[in-house]
Amino acid sequence: MNITRNPATSHPTTPTVERTHSPAGVRGRISALEGLRGLAVVGVLLFHDDRLSGGFLGVDLFFALSGFLITGLLIDEQRRNGAIALGRFWVRRARRLLPAMIVMLALIVPLMYWLGSPSQLKSARDGALPAMVYLSNWQQIGQGSDYWALFSDPSPMTHLWSLAVEGQFYIVWPLVFVAVSRLRHGRRWLCAVTVAGIAASVTAIVLLYDASNVNRAYIGTDTRVSAVLLGALVAILAMPAAVDRAALRRPTLTAAGTEVLHIALVAGLAWAWLSIDGKGSGLYRGGLLAHSAAATLLISTVGLQRPTIVQRLLSWRLLTALGAISYSLYLWHWPVYLILDEERIGTGGLGLSLLRWTVSVAAALASYWLVESPIRHRRWLTTRRTALVSIAASVAVIALLVVAVPRPDTTPAAFDPGSVVVPAFSTAPPATVPVDSVPTSNTPAVTTSTLAPRTITSVLWEGDSVAFDAAPGIVAALSAAGLDIQEFTFVGTGLVDPNADIQSLQVYGGPILELQPDVVIFQLSSWDAAHTVEDQKAAFIAFSDLVRANGAILVFVTPPPVDPTKFTSDIGYMRSLADALAAENPDEVIVLDSAELWGPFAYDTNGDGVPERKNDGVHVCPQGSALIGAWLLQQLDARFDGITPAPPAEWANGLWVNDGRYDSPLGACS
Numbered sequence: 004m005n006i007t008r009n010p011a012t013s014h015p016t017t018p019t020v021e022r023t024h025s026p027a028g029v030r031g032r033i034s035a036l037e038g039l040r041g042l043a044v045v046g047v048l049l050f051h052d053d054r055l056s057g058g059f060l061g062v063d064l065f066f067a068l069s070g071f072l073i074t075g076l077l078i079d080e081q082r083r084n085g086a087i088a089l090g091r092f093w094v095r096r097a098r099r100l101l102p103a104m105i106v107m108l109a110l111i112v113p114l115m116y117w118l119g120s121p122s123q124l125k126s127a128r129d130g131a132l133p134a135m136v137y138l139s140n141w142q143q144i145g146q147g148s149d150y151w152a153l154f155s156d157p158s159p160m161t162h163l164w165s166l167a168v169e170g171q172f173y174i175v176w177p178l179v180f181v182a183v184s185r186l187r188h189g190r191r192w193l194c195a196v197t198v199a200g201i202a203a204s205v206t207a208i209v210l211l212y213d214a215s216n217v218n219r220a221y222i223g224t225d226t227r228v229s230a231v232l233l234g235a236l237v238a239i240l241a242m243p244a245a246v247d248r249a250a251l252r253r254p255t256l257t258a259a260g261t262e263v264l265h266i267a268l269v270a271g272l273a274w275a276w277l278s279i280d281g282k283g284s285g286l287y288r289g290g291l292l293a294h295s296a297a298a299t300l301l302i303s304t305v306g307l308q309r310p311t312i313v314q315r316l317l318s319w320r321l322l323t324a325l326g327a328i329s330y331s332l333y334l335w336h337w338p339v340y341l342i343l344d345e346e347r348i349g350t351g352g353l354g355l356s357l358l359r360w361t362v363s364v365a366a367a368l369a370s371y372w373l374v375e376s377p378i379r380h381r382r383w384l385t386t387r388r389t390a391l392v393s394i395a396a397s398v399a400v401i402a403l404l405v406v407a408v409p410r411p412d413t414t415p416a417a418f419d420p421g422s423v424v425v426p427a428f429s430t431a432p433p434a435t436v437p438v439d440s441v442p443t444s445n446t447p448a449v450t451t452s453t454l455a456p457r458t459i460t461s462v463l464w465e466g467d468s469v470a471f472d473a474a475p476g477i478v479a480a481l482s483a484a485g486l487d488i489q490e491f492t493f494v495g496t497g498l499v500d501p502n503a504d505i506q507s508l509q510v511y512g513g514p515i516l517e518l519q520p521d522v523v524i525f526q527l528s529s530w531d532a533a534h535t536v537e538d539q540k541a542a543f544i545a546f547s548d549l550v551r552a553n554g555a556i557l558v559f560v561t562p563p564p565v566d567p568t569k570f571t572s573d574i575g576y577m578r579s580l581a582d583a584l585a586a587e588n589p590d591e592v593i594v595l596d597s598a599e600l601w602g603p604f605a606y607d608t609n610g611d612g613v614p615e616r617k618n619d620g621v622h623v624c625p626q627g628s629a630l631i632g633a634w635l636l637q638q639l640d641a642r643f644d645g646i647t648p649a650p651p652a653e654w655a656n657g658l659w660v661n662d663g664r665y666d667s668p669l670g671a672c673s
Contacts, residue, residue: 035305038317039068041325044332046276048363051162051340052356053154057279060272060294062165063230065333067298069169070234077180078238087181096173097394100330101135102378103370104166105397107334108134111159112404118342120618121411121670123159128405130160135398137170139163140222149218151281162337164222171224172231190239197236204229205292212287215493220287230295237303261304265313268301331370336363345568415665415672418613418626420655425634426600457556458645459521461487465511466526468494469562469622473526475659476628480636483649489518497528498542498577507542512549522643523550524558524635527581532573543580551591558593559585560635563627564604566620593642600634617671624672625660 043061050058080087108131115127133142143150143164153161179196186192208226211219220226275294279286305314316322325332339362345351348358464470464477471492481488491514500507515523525546531539550557559581565572578594585592601608608615608630615627623631633651640646665672 034318034323035310035314036068036072036302036317037326038319038322039064039302039305039326040329041322041327042317043068044325044329045322047162047333048336048360051153051337052359054356055276057276057281059281060276060279063291063294064272064298065165066168066227066230067234067295067302069172070231070236071238071299071302072234073173073176074180074235074238077177081184087177089177089181092177093174098378099375100166100170101394102374103331103334104135105394105401106370106374107338108401109397109404111338112401112408114338114342115159116408118347119159120668121413121673122668123157123341124408124411125669126158126160128408128410130158130163131401131405132398134160134163134167135401137167137174139167140165140224141167143222144219147218149216150222151217157341159338159341162333166333168222168224168227169231172228176231176235193239194236197232197239201229201232201236204232205289208287208291212284214282214284215495217282217287221281227291229292230298233295233299234302237299262311262313264304265301265311268297269313271297272301325364328364328367328371331375332363332367335366335370339363339366351568411670411673413666413670413673415625415660416613417660418611418629418655420629420651422609422611422613422626423629423633423651423655424609425630425637457521457643459486459556459639459643460645461518461520462489462522462524462639463514463518463520463555464488464490464492464524464526465514466492466560466562467496467528467530468492469528470526472617472622472664473628473631475662475664476625476630476632476655477635478632479654479657479659480629480632480649480651481639483654484636484640485645485647486639487520489514489520495530497530498525498546499531499534499538500542508545508549511546515550515553515555519553520555522558522639523555524560526560526562527574527577529562529572529574531577532575536576539576540580543577547584547592551588556591556593558595560595561597563597563601563616563623563631566604566606566616569620572621595635595638597631597634600630614672619668619671622671625662625665628665629655629660 043064046055046058046061046064048058049055050061077087077092080092112124112127112131115124119127129146130139130142133139139160143161148158148161150161150164180193183189183192183196204225204227207223208220208229211223211226213219272294275290279290283290301313305311305317310318336359340359343355343359343362345355348355462481464474466473471490471494474490474492478488478490491511493510496507496510498507498511511525531542534542547557559578561574561578562572581592581594585594604616604620606614606616606618606620608627613626614624615630616622617624629651633655636646636648640648
């Protein structure tokens with residue numbers, strides 16, 4: 004079968020196949036591919052709404068579709084005309100892609116100025132021009148942005164990284180295609196070059212994967228182009244035509260085999276989308292490649308003239324309708340999600356999700372009918388000259404907006420050291436808890452407390468990102484009291500290895516072995532709750548035994564409460580293990596509950612107009628850090644000798660309050 008594709012109707016994630024004048028039997032293939040695009044964008048929308056853990060793999064499906072269809076366009080043009088007019092190809096791409104992107108970029112800066120946070124406004128300003136030239140992913144990598152912080156530090160430009168990968172492919176791949184296809188046995192060389200590109204990309208993602216920061220591996224063009232090239236490879240191999248020929252020779256057998264294959268592929272993709280985590284090492288060591296291969300195999304075989312059950316499902320009208328507007332829906336859904344957040348709308352759950360989806364679809368339809376379709380069908384900008392003038396004017400407008408929109412004042416709010424007041428507290432040990440069923444250590448227990456107060460001179464503060472933000476005030480308070488205090492905190496890392504790559508025991512245990520502190524203070528982490536109780540217990544025992552084996556007193560501290568309207572923080576099991584161990588070993592283990600310091604959650608705890616907590620509802624600001632420092636100092640002073648407490652006036656207004664962590668994200672403490 005000869006499939007005719009219309010370049011003017013394709014877009015970066017989901018190119019479209021020409022519907023008119025197609026041979027018999029092609030329509031099923033078109034509908035199924037349209038449905039696949041709709042399915043891909045639904046996965047992304049659900050992932051960004053925190054409702055589908057592996058929905059980000061919808062982008063991978065987009066990549067494979069683009070490689071398959073764009074390469075098919077090039078092959079068809081070469082077959083029809085004997086050559087490829089690269090200039091016309093790129094003009095068609097620009098007419099299809101740029102108008103909707105330009106409108107979104109022109110609106111996003113003022114929208115973020117009026118409705119976004121300072122961090123979101125900065126992201127919009129910084130990312131507008133790179134997005135227009137399809138360099139968003141490299142700009143985000145250069146700035147050290149973290150795609151996986153999209154729920155805690157959301158940027159309205161985060162999602163544009165994938166369109167940048169596609170745009171770069173559209174520029175480079177036609178050049179490679181034309182150059183290689185001119186060689187003798189050009190099709191074979193194209194296959195060889197494509198396979199080499201896939202191998203290089205897979206190698207790059209394995210080598211560049213870093214468990215502590217997966218951003219480079221996840222959004223780099225070199226690491227992610229393998230999915231696009233897999234789609235290109237099956238187009239070069241003419242796999243759809245091969246399937247059709249097999250169907251003509253053995254229709255029943257081929258149909259039955261394809262039916263089974265499609266069901267197996269869809270089941271595998273569904274499992275991945277429902278269960279895979281975006282930071283797991285397996286994803287970067289073959290998982291993405293396997294998903295891309297499965298997606299590509301499905302894409303290249305949904306076009307049988309004798310349709311399968313899966314093909315009929317993918318041709319469902321709602322899916323194909325979403326597929327038709329998938330480009331504009333992908334562009335607009337994430338800014339809509341950021342504007343329609345729970346705080347602004349006043350509700351969450353399914354009601355908020357339905358509102359977000361509705362508004363996103365409405366914005367996509369408006370973009371499709373008012374911008375994309377008229378330009379694609381040359382009802383607007385009918386000549387090349389008018390198109391170029393319009394693009395130049397649009398770039399000027401966006402640049403003017405970037406310059407003209409004021410930058411927000413993100414300086415953390417100053418506070419009065421006299422406002423750092425610690426409430427009365429108790430130094431009594433926690434109530435004895437039953438530990439028979441929860442063994443908490445491999446080290447023999449000390450069952451009675453007979454030692455006199457111990458003199459301490461050195462303290463180690465450890466924990467995750469909450470402990471990281473609390474550290475400057477703690478270091479200032481304990482240093483002023485004559486203690487040698489060192490900070491070792493690691494973002495996103497509890498006691499359990501998050502993906503078996505970071506080696507949490509080495510991360511937290513290394514400084515203990517090296518510094519040999521008198522006291523190790525570890526702030527419990529809600530990251531551990533994502534793991535089984537068996538894993539939590541094993542990690543807890545290993546860490547606590549290491550601390551005690553090195554002669555240090557172990558102090559567990561509970562983190563500040565989180566904003567219950569935004570997050571939940573589950574440290575219950577780790578807290579029970581800590582309480583049990585403290586009850587068994589009162590001279591070696593202490594548990595401090597920060598609830599007595601914080602009380603119910605509040606951004607401004609003491610009502611002085613200066614926030615103790617960041618606007619993310621999890622981390623602390625300078626005044627909150629000072630409050631924790633003063634509280635910990637009093638707790639240690641009540642239990643140990645060798646401490647000379649200093650009042651907050653002597654240390655709470657030092658240079659540490661200007662630490663950059665209090666302006667991350669921008670304006671978090673302003």
